[in-house]
Amino acid sequence: MSKPKPGRPPRAVDVAAAAEVSTATVSRAFNNPEKVAPAIRERVLATAKAMGWMPHAAGSALARRRTSIVGAVIPTLDNEVFAAQVGAMQAAFAERGITLLLSCFNYNQDQAVHDVQAMLARGVEALAVVGEAHRPELFAAIQARHIPYVVTYSHRPGSPHACVGFDNRQAFHTIARHLLDLGHETIGVIIQPTAGNDRVIARLDGVREALAERGLGIRPQHLREGEWSIDFGRQSVRAILAADPAPTAVICGNDYLAIGALLEARAMGLSVPRDLSITGFDDIAISRQLDPPLTTMHVDNHEIGRRAADYLLACLEGGKPEPLPPLVPTLIRRGTTAAPERAGPDGP
């Protein structure tokens, strides 16, 4: 007869005693119900419920050598884009009884390394990490543990990592092409900090490449790099438009920047897109609601989260899933892009 200490959660042995079976049977009733006779199973389950017992995860993890925890490492929850990914992953994992551990490294690479180590110590069985511009130790630590992992939100051709995302370079190549095809030749860029952010670097490259194909480039006075915020978008568009020559279009690194640019341009009395074309990226919820609605690229972040989770799940079940094809963000032409106004009337 085991003594359930009062005021402490019951243990398997308490349930076993109460149900007059062994702890093995209690465990089986929960984990391999088909291996225990129905009558007994019911009795055990009922007793456990009555006592409020559930297998304690730490003990279970130790014995099983499985924690059923996976980790997600993202820059910040303050960006709707990553929040959506996490939400989707969490839902996908929860379905399979897996717990998601979250960490936000705030665009700080050292923090990211630290977080990953903490997660490994917690015994995560798989890891999803946003972006691949991390300290080598980060990936080294993961690989040393031989656990599956996936890089999200980014898909660089030739990356050594499994990726779930899209090709940032190509996406911005597409955007730039859209503007070039409209007839723009002087194009400004407002973008997030490139330091330690592979996605952003790739984006800038994509723009440069598209311009170069037409023999064009980005003039330094037309390039602004800074925190992704509406306010930075505002300041930047003002600064860029003060340059000579002023660009007829600006490509923004994400929708927040583009929203800032749009609002400020309108506040300056410009007509968008007549006087200035503006593009965003991500297609966040608010973008289609603006006036005019923002031309941007739509990225399905829920889908990224779901696919990342599915991929990791497949690995955990022993599969060696095919490397995933990149997602292709789609250009959503809305109201902020148009052909540039001709500088002056053509006719005599």
Place this chain on the structure above:
Amino acid sequence: MSKPKPGRPPRAVDVAAAAEVSTATVSRAFNNPEKVAPAIRERVLATAKAMGWMPHAAGSALARRRTSIVGAVIPTLDNEVFAAQVGAMQAAFAERGITLLLSCFNYNQDQAVHDVQAMLARGVEALAVVGEAHRPELFAAIQARHIPYVVTYSHRPGSPHACVGFDNRQAFHTIARHLLDLGHETIGVIIQPTAGNDRVIARLDGVREALAERGLGIRPQHLREGEWSIDFGRQSVRAILAADPAPTAVICGNDYLAIGALLEARAMGLSVPRDLSITGFDDIAISRQLDPPLTTMHVDNHEIGRRAADYLLACLEGGKPEPLPPLVPTLIRRGTTAAPERAGPDGP
């Protein structure tokens, strides 16, 4: 001599063997460094680092009877308001070496109960839960485990739970008063689903109370209840304005709804605030950027998260912290509210 199995993470005994000490010393070097001679401590730490060893959380949790995990239960990450709370909590806990477990119940009460149970099984040492409108089992389960918990985003006077939040009723009373004082008498309301959501119910009560004080009420055709989305805000304002008499102001349950209302009103050719005053709630990032910028109430969700974390931390350290005073959201008068236009000219 212990045999580190290749291809498996090393264990404390492997490190102990390599550093020629006992496992007790290894453990102490990590958890009570001052209890081990500096020379040995360094040797152990160096060996551990070289082998890539860290104490495995599950074993540690079992032996210590502390998991260093706390849980947060929120409706969804898709709302910036909750994402901010979680972000702040996560940061506060991480500083103290505590891991945050997250779960999103999607406004589904059964899901919330289930999530809480899963978290308890994981051994969370404390819990933060958004709102208090949950099944009684939810709080019962928490209390049965004798762990500290806190309700966030809501602070109902007389609630049996520790709360970190504000008084929703009073906040909306304030908003309604603002409009009444401006001279509005016919006021519409667009609000989230009230079912199972104490915050929303309190808000509606606050509005009703303020109106009642002036002998007014909400006409049924002026009240719309539905999902908090920009689109629902749009539809609703259109429906409400079609009523007779049309209200001169609408109070929205949150900023998303208000944004929808504002955009649609403008799309309908109305001038805001001249033809219609609109208020939001939460003061999300975009609200101040709109044109005109949204009058709303500012809630500091990072602060809520931080305070909730601090409160729980204090409990875990054995304190019985004072019940927290409610936060007071502040009314931010921006451009979407003004006195109603007089129906017709007054003169003879």
Place this chain on the structure above:
DNA sequence: GCGATCTATGTAAGCGCTTACATCGGCGGT
């Protein structure tokens, strides 16, 4: 110089659970 005291380390007993293996009936086949 000797016992008392103290400090640094080791020994080993769990923490709560799972699971390989042992056990024990009951059943069918001959």
Place this chain on the structure above:
DNA sequence: ACCGCCGATGTAAGCGCTTACATAGATCGC
């Protein structure tokens, strides 16, 4: 009837770590 087999249950050995307690030098007072 007896044997072998099979399925249901119990026994007990860990999983990796922490920590109370034991031990063994070192230190100190007198």
